[in-house]
Amino acid sequence: MKQLRNTKQRQTVLNAVLGRKDHPTADRLYLDLRAENPNLSRGTVYRNLNILAEGKEIKQLKTSGADRFDWRLEPHDHIMCTNCGALFDSPLPYKEELDNLIEEYTGFKINLHRTVFEGLCPDCIRRLQSQD
Amino acid sequence: MKQLRNTKQRQTVLNAVLGRKDHPTADRLYLDLRAENPNLSRGTVYRNLNILAEGKEIKQLKTSGADRFDWRLEPHDHIMCTNCGALFDSPLPYKEELDNLIEEYTGFKINLHRTVFEGLCPDCIRRLQSQD
DNA sequence: ATGGGTGCAAAGTGTTTGCAAGTAT
DNA sequence: ATACTTGCAAACACTTTGCACCCAT
Numbered sequence: 001m002k003q004l005r006n007t008k009q010r011q012t013v014l015n016a017v018l019g020r021k022d023h024p025t026a027d028r029l030y031l032d033l034r035a036e037n038p039n040l041s042r043g044t045v046y047r048n049l050n051i052l053a054e055g056k057e058i059k060q061l062k063t064s065g066a067d068r069f070d071w072r073l074e075p076h077d078h079i080m081c082t083n084c085g086a087l088f089d090s091p092l093p094y095k096e097e098l099d100n101l102i103e104e105y106t107g108f109k110i111n112l113h114r115t116v117f118e119g120l121c122p123d124c125i126r127r128l129q130s131q132d
Numbered sequence: 133m134k135q136l137r138n139t140k141q142r143q144t145v146l147n148a149v150l151g152r153k154d155h156p157t158a159d160r161l162y163l164d165l166r167a168e169n170p171n172l173s174r175g176t177v178y179r180n181l182n183i184l185a186e187g188k189e190i191k192q193l194k195t196s197g198a199d200r201f202d203w204r205l206e207p208h209d210h211i212m213c214t215n216c217g218a219l220f221d222s223p224l225p226y227k228e229e230l231d232n233l234i235e236e237y238t239g240f241k242i243n244l245h246r247t248v249f250e251g252l253c254p255d256c257i258r259r260l261q262s263q264d
Numbered sequence: 265a266t267g268g269g270t271g272c273a274a275a276g277t278g279t280t281t282g283c284a285a286g287t288a289t
Numbered sequence: 290a291t292a293c294t295t296g297c298a299a300a301c302a303c304t305t306t307g308c309a310c311c312c313a314t
């Protein structure tokens with residue numbers, strides 16, 4: 001395995017993820033960071049996000065469309081607004097026993113499961129109602 | 133709303149999804165169909181898959197990477213092999229009550245949730261063991 | 265000094281779209 | 290006849306990569 005280095009850019013990217021409570025996409029992160037670091041490159045942000053996720057320092061949420069990044073390391077589910085795209089953590093506990101059940105039923109070796117609830121967030125419900 | 137037409141191409145695409153028990157990506161479907169229909173275009177396959185999914189005639193599985201299509205209309209979870217990419221239906225029941233719980237906790241209006249279990253399928257477990 | 269890291273731009277992957285011609289209704 | 294659909298290619302969104310230079314170790 002490669003010996004990782006502690007570059008300014010990698011620190012910047014890591015802190016950016018740890019420092020925010022939303023679940024930004026790589027590009028959102030890049031655009032925000034570039035405001036402060038004008039010659040930070042998109043490739044570097046994407047590369048470091050992948051490296052940090054592989055090293056389990058952050059979590060990568062594989063969504064359709066753009067992947068999101070998350071500072072919470074314990075497994076947990078998510079809730080996504082299909083109207084505005086906002087993403088939240090689920091308050092329900094992650095059910096690890098489901099993984100074991102699937103293993104028994106299917107012979108798979110399960111690492112984890114990903115659950116995303118989809119619907120309208122309170123803000124969008126309000127917004128859509130006031131439009132009619 | 134648009135008045136849909138019943139074209140040969142749309143039928144071909146619909147039957148292709150209904151007729152197979154795997155969960156093909158749009159591109160897999162296109163490549164397979166083009167063997168029989170040399171001037172079927174990629175755009176037409178993608179367009180029709182989206183139209184059919186909107187019309188609830190098939191289901192669209194939003195996975196990271198390429199979306200998959202599914203003939204089973206009732207909500208159900210999936211199991212994906214992270215090694216070979218194979219995708220299977222979960223034998224566990226879909227828990228609709230979770231959606232209600234999330235609504236109570238968060239004020240969201242939930243339509244559905246998507247759960248994908250990730251791990252190694254029995255074939256890949258065997259394959260990987262015999263390599264060492 | 266050396267090998268991982270960076271910036272940049274080009275290429276890759278999966279998907280959508282504008283347009284002129286074709287066809288189901 | 291109307292307007293939805295098609296094939297095609299170009300465009301798009303998101304991400305990865307090749308390369309020459311740079312810098313943490």
